[in-house]
Amino acid sequence: MATTRRGRPPGGPERWNALVQAAYRCLAEGGFERLRMRDVAAQVGIDHSSIHHHFPTKQDLVIAVVDHTTRQFWSTTPPEGSAVERLRGHLATLRQKIVGQPELHIVLRELDLRARRDPELREIIAGREEGWRNSLRTLLTDAAAAGALAPGVDPATGAELVIATVKGASLASDRADDVLELLERLLIRT
Incomplete structure (x- = not known):
């Protein structure tokens, strides 16, 4: 201090x-x-x-803690490269944060759990997550347009899958690398 x-x-x-x-x-x-x-x-x-x-x-x-924690994710997607490169970069950064900053994800999960019982907090967190959701949808839509998204993956559903998987993987940080690597293979056509 x-x-x-x-x-x-x-x-x-x-x-x-x-x-x-x-x-x-x-x-x-x-x-x-x-x-x-x-x-x-x-x-x-x-x-x-x-x-x-x-x-x-x-x-x-x-609410100030919500803003502090969500701000740490504002620049997790590389600004340059193809949609697939940017998505891979985003997932790699998230993997690093889960493993390297476990307290960040503990706080986020605490906030998520509290939001289930607190409508005001739920609305605030949903608003902060909407930017992430929109960014993921755009990345996945661009990847689909480039023919790089796995067949049958809807960008909106894929965005929800990424969010849910990242939240789940953050609860088991020792498996985060494997889980997010598998997610990448499921989403991106190889």
């Missing part, structure tokens, strides 16, 4: 980011059961009443 010269916790945007990081760590380490505003504030070195200046409610803090 960054501190000022007097040893005080950072203020402004730095404090906001520190609180989001602390909440992210709480979710990664113990799920929603361990996410307490008081504990998040303590990790940052502020009084628990001060956290409400940045996040009036726990839900506001959770």
